Each structure stands twice: as C-alpha cells, then as structure tokens.
Amino acid sequence: MSAARLRLPAFDPADAPERRGSTYPSPFRDRVAGRVKRRLGDVAGLTQFGVNLVTLPPGCESSMRHWHARQDEFVYVLEGVLSLVTDGGEQVLGAGMAAGFPAGKPDGHQLVNRSDRVATYLEVGTRTTGDEVDYSDIDMLVRLIDGVERYVRKDGTRY
Numbered sequence: 836m837s838a839a840r841l842r843l844p845a846f847d848p849a850d851a852p853e854r855r856g857s858t859y860p861s862p863f864r865d866r867v868a869g870r871v872k873r874r875l876g877d878v879a880g881l882t883q884f885g886v887n888l889v890t891l892p893p894g895c896e897s898s899m900r901h902w903h904a905r906q907d908e909f910v911y912v913l914e915g916v917l918s919l920v921t922d923g924g925e926q927v928l929g930a931g932m933a934a935g936f937p938a939g940k941p942d943g944h945q946l947v948n949r950s951d952r953v954a955t956y957l958e959v960g961t962r963t964t965g966d967e968v969d970y971s972d973i974d975m976l977v978r979l980i981d982g983v984e985r986y987v988r989k990d991g992t993r994y
Contacts, residue, residue, distance in 0.1 A: 844879060848888050851878045859899065860986050860994035863973060869895040872958075887958040891917065891948040897958075899975065900943035904967040908936040908960045910946065915954025917946040922971070938963070943971025 841847060851873035857864055869892040876886035891897060900920060911933045919926045919934055921944045928934065928946075936944055938961070948954045966984075968977035974988045986994045 846878055848873055848875055851875055851888070857898070858986075860975075863899050863975065866896045867898060870897060882962065884959060884961050888955065889958050890953060890955050891915075891946065892953055893948055893951050895948050897946035899973055900945040900971040901968050902936065902941050902943050902971070903938055903960075904969070905938050905963040906961045906966045907938050908944075908958065910934050910959075911957045913955045913957060915948065915952050916950045917954050917956065918949050920945050920947060941969065943969070 854872045854874065855868075856870060857867045859867065871890040873888040874885065875888055876884065879886075889897065897917075910928075912928045912930050914930050917928050919928050922942045934944070936942070946954075946956065965979055966977075967979065970976065975994070976987050976989060977984050978987050978991075979985075980987070980993075988994065
C-alpha cells in the first residue's frame with residue numbers, strides 16, 4: 836500500500852513535521868543545532884508517552900548530558916553509529932542497540948554522532964507533568980516556575 840493512502844492511526848513518519856535544533860539558551864543551542872526531531876507520538880495522538888524520530892548529522896549532540904526527575908527515557912538506534920555518554924563513560928551504539936534511563940536516577944546521558952554518517956534513532960519517554968531536568972556538565976536546570984518549565988542556572992537565576 837502506498838504511504839499516500841495511509842489514514843490514522845497509520846502514517847508515514849516522513850510526513851510528521853520537523854523540529855530542528857533546540858530551545859536551549861545560548862551557547863548550548865549551537866551544540867544541537869543540526870538535530871532534527873519528528874514527533875511521531877503527537878501525530879498519533881498519544882498522551883501518555885512521546886515517541887520522536889531523531890536524526891543527528893555528524894558532529895551533532897542529541898542534548899546536553901542530562902537526567903529527568905520524573906520521566907523515563909528510552910532510545911533505539913535505527914541507523915548509524917552513536918556514542919552514548921553517561922556518568923559511567925562512553926559506549927558505542929550501532930543499529931539495533933538500545934539504552935534506557937529510569938526517572939530519578941541521577942546519571943546524565945546524551946548521544947553524540949562522532950561518525951562521518953548521519954545517525955537516526957527512536958526516542959521514547961513518559962509525559963509526566965512537573966518533570967525537572969538536571970544537566971550534569973553545565974550550569975543549567977529545567978525547573979517549574981509559575982507553572983512553566985524554565986531554563987535556570989544552578990543558583991536559580993533564569994537564562
């Protein structure tokens with residue numbers, strides 16, 4: 836069947852809108868500028884968990900190294916080679932490999948494309964309200980301020 840004939844709940848991920856880069860404040864935004872996310876979970880109308888199809892060009896990072904207080908995360912590499920960076924060091928993940936990050940476990944993680952080819956992976960996470968994010972290697976946190984998630988420095992001042 837042609838993708839043009841698909842009707843929800845089925846869809847072609849290539850038809851999901853692209854979201855490039857990040858809302859990170861400068862200078863962190865530049866490190867993920869080439870990242871492309873397609874929010875597949877939103878297209879499907881999912882409310883309990885999110886699913887993103889993420890593409891990282893060579894030299895790009897998925898995020899700053901971070902961990903979530905209330906949200907689980909899971910990644911599954913579809914193509915290419917990525918370096919998984921955690922508190923325990925660095926590991927190489929290729930197509931068919933996965934990693935999971937339980938909520939509340941303070942082990943900052945990120946994926947980095949150190950190869951010369953594009954890498955693509957699925958990112959799955961819970962949509963728990965009131966989540967907070969700690970960034971392990973930089974002076975940044977995500978905190979709920981007046982009901983809105985905000986980037987702040989570790990002393991609480993806003994970016």
